[in-house]
Amino acid sequence: MSLKCIIVDDEPNAVNLLEVLIGQTTQWTLLAKCYNALEAMAFLKNNTVDFIFLDITMPHLSGMELAGLLPPETKIVFTTAYAEYAAESYGYATIDYLLKPITLKRFLAATQKIESAFTKTMLPTAISAHKADADYFFVKSGKTLQKILLKEVLYFEGEKEYVRLVTSTEDLLIYRRLKDIDEQLESPFVRVHNSYIVNTELINKVQDNHIHIGTKQIPISDKFRDRFMEMVKKRIF
Template identity: 40%
Template sequence: MNCIILDDEPAAIAILERFIQKVPNFQHLRSFYNPTDALAFFNQQPVELVFLDIQMPDVLGTELVKLLPKGTQVIFTTAYSEYAVEGFELRATDYLLKPISFPRFLEACNRAIENRISPHFANEYFFVKNAHDWVKIIWKEIQFIQSDGNLLYFHEKDKKIITRMTLKDIIPQLPVGQFIRVHKSYIVSLSAIRKIERHQLHVQNAIIPITNSYKDSLEKHFGLK
């Protein structure tokens, strides 16, 4: 399960990062101090779980959670117990009071795993408009998705499907943990990657550029750093 941390306290982030490293099958993608940066990250790749502080400058975590993509699980981390009722009304996966012990943290992680549902992956396919027709696309057959302005190109092994959409439109619909953004114009199926080089990667029938701003998440996913 991949996750990010959003908290305005460096010490709190350090503790959560250390705890996540101890949990099997949990992947820490990024930590953020700023809600704006965290929200922008959701446009880069799907995120399954957010460890979210409540009392932050400019915006409360209980307000921010309403802006997250549908299906994102949230574990609130806060020093203020008075937000607990509101947290659960927002269907938070769990509510951790600081200082957080590791056993309690692990309990929350186990709950997230039990709740692990990707609503966009419930169906193995979806339809897009191609000219005057609706064309069926099967997630598992996608090699990579390429953006060109307001057009998206879905590249499969032996065909390409074009539709009028943007990457911002499609990212919230991607099956969690199946795709990753590697460039402002490219999203790649993780299972299709055959080779990763310094500035590009290979899928079965194409070479895809990688930019530095996305390379860190890619390398972390495969345990390359």
């Protein structure tokens, strides 16, 4: 995916590392390297970017202070050595929060999350029976986009910052939150647990407060039981 970004950081080594990671692992265009917030503000007055890599602890004007001066829709990836700012950072249009030193593995995970934020068609916004055969989405794996038919998905399983997508032939990790996926899915998908969304059309059986789907046995939690059972009752003969 082609995106435009800038780096705002007062540490030359941190800037150089990000520049190398961007150049070696993405198709993004790095428009500028700014070594303080004032440089960034001057650049952004005359240039548009898709997102900003923004350090937090900088002299004169911190990254948080700069974020507060930017248009509220400006997307930001914070980069810092301090974990304590994480909660505050999500008061802005934050895509991710990278702790220094940034590893290749963590940066690659961030690239998926960043590109997902700019991919409006990652998942269909609605599912209807008459067009179910045409519903599909793409999952990014390395530099490959893999096509998945929605009707073939058995379940989604949340695993911290990732979601595991399982079909009868695929087992893939997506760098997204289960909550975000749940908000985009409609019937026949239903949330049955804090960690699971299932495709009700592919359920084998429901027994002892568990769903059997494919080779997986999934618990039904108290929080989601009523909603799920209402759907089941409509199909009982």
